[in-house]
Amino acid sequence: MYKYLLLLHILGATIWTGGHLVLAVTVLPRAVRSRSPEILLQFESGFEKLGIPALIIQVITGVWLAYLRIPSVTSWFALDNLASRLITGKLVLLLLTIMLAAHARIRIIPRLSNTNLNFLAYHIIAVTFISLLFVVLGVSFRTGGFF
């Protein structure tokens, strides 16, 4: 079971982080340069179909993998060993991602124009940076970490 969970988790990571890198590094600069929210909305509507299921798979497989590493859920937040610090870190990143996405969806995207495009750009850069941190923390489980 473990290997299938890990396979799905890594597949989801390639989609979520890879998709955001494409968005932040290639699509976003083009949209900002030409002051065109449509370019972003077009990419988002396509990416959403794969990106949202990928994030849901990350959460399901991630929580399952965390349970396999530390079977007592309350001990996930003990912070007295590397695995619990990494699991807590991942859950904090997940919360930040959800908050940023909800804020963009509810507050920014309905009123998106070329004047508030920069505000959405900061959100995209933040979510992309967080998606990279997810991978850094994920790899740290087996390697012992980078810090």
Ligand code: HEM
């Ligand atoms: C978009 C979000 C996420 C990304 C991009 C991501 C990425 C990764 C990556 C690249 C690994 C390394 C796998 C390996 O060792 O080969 C990993 C491992 C792991 N992730 Fe995530 N992850 C995400 C969300 C989550 C969430 C929400 C949790 C829940 C707490 C989680 C829990 C874990 C656990 C426990 C491992 C260690 C697996 C093991 O080696 O046993 N991840 N993650």
